Amino acid sequence: MNICIVGLGLLGGSFALGLKQQDQSYNFIGVDSNPNHANRALELEIVNEILPLEQAVVKADLTVLAVPVNALIAMLNPVLDLLPEQATLIDFGSTKELICRVVEKHPKRAQFVAVHPIAGTENSGPDAAFAGLLPQKIMIICDQEKSRPESVKLVESIFRQLDMRLSYMPADSHDLHLAYVSHLSHISSFALGATVLEKEKDEENIFNMAGSGFSSTVRLAKSSPDMWAPIFTQNSRNISAALDSYIRKLQEFKNMIDNQDEAASYELMKKTNEIRRILSGIDPK
């Protein structure tokens, strides 16, 4: 089976490496607009060959678009145009509503399955890819009733081969949940990093004091702006609402601190400690 991967970064590369570990029979055809990434993916044996997009898609049984969501929007319809009749197309975009909307009227819509692996690190590019990224993580499949059953079955069987857990939801619910649980985390982390960088001109101070929890809270501020800026644009309505709630919560917390209302801030923290129990399956430490 030929699998074409467009975008040989963290997600695309980890998908290929993870699948190779399970099954040697796949042939991976890589496509990347950055020739350095394409060469590096060959060197790292992420893919078996590199081809131009047009040649790769017509040769593949499954094409995976693992590029930033702005590139996805531009690419989805032209790639569907090229897609052979028996083939399936998926994308790994972190937004789903707009992506599903732009392909809505395409005659080959049913050959497309909109998915999103809930996995990532703050690193990017082929060197960031590793076989263990996707196994045991959630793969969300959106609006599966708009895809033909053979295509859904194919991708389900591949994700199961990768030992992923499948979850199904409408594209609009996906974007709403992700705004809170993923996109907001990235914004809070970037804003924290920016605030500290502006205040602490002496980098030595940041480095020395970062032991106190700063480095984990700010980890996501190392993430790629190329990936995240278009996500924030495409999911702006949900993210804006999430940010309003977050800013209101911070303001509420600040009022407690300003008023030295220790009982109230204690209560807010005690209630939020609940997150430990909820996350214990993920991060038991």
Added chain:
Amino acid sequence: MNICIVGLGLLGGSFALGLKQQDQSYNFIGVDSNPNHANRALELEIVNEILPLEQAVVKADLTVLAVPVNALIAMLNPVLDLLPEQATLIDFGSTKELICRVVEKHPKRAQFVAVHPIAGTENSGPDAAFAGLLPQKIMIICDQEKSRPESVKLVESIFRQLDMRLSYMPADSHDLHLAYVSHLSHISSFALGATVLEKEKDEENIFNMAGSGFSSTVRLAKSSPDMWAPIFTQNSRNISAALDSYIRKLQEFKNMIDNQDEAASYELMKKTNEIRRILSGIDPK
């Protein structure tokens, strides 16, 4: 040498365990107002014996106060009253300005050295303690000119034995820096956890989607309110200013997203990526 540790939690316990690993000759006397913690610390061999505060302090060459900062304020002067003439007192509080102020006029002020180890986890209690917490971390020593040279030398030699890196600063600078690099991280994390818990009534959703960076950003929201509520009160002025800057930055970010100004949000993130280089010594991944 007898070392009395008041508060057998994460920091007090890790200090004893770390030091024991370097040097078997210390005798650790434990004090804890919670008898379960005291017993557990004996079981875990964190301390060699448990005594009431009054008996422990008079027997010790060095007394370490490793309790929440509200308990510290209440305890500092009475413990200094008890302190033998040749002995030294230190505290591990996360705030330093008020702590130094309350002992300012005490006749034994010079026997007290105000320190703060820049290390911690989101866990608390004797079971959270481990020998590796303090080695290679920063120990900040505040207002050391107000302590007698023998006491400063004693604690410096112990911290070096623990392989800690020493840093010196005035108590007010300490509180200002920590507001940004530590206290703000905790508040942003608690506020994020509270926002998501309010929005996502279905815990399954949080658990399933937390892969996307949420768990590291929210890790500090598992921290102990008993420890943090009084820190926020004692450092409220600096924290309030830090929170104002943070909320302004979030609002600025939100405006970019609302206006779909991708170039501006890209630029903000690109600049903040600088944090990767600064933290690379701490968290090279």
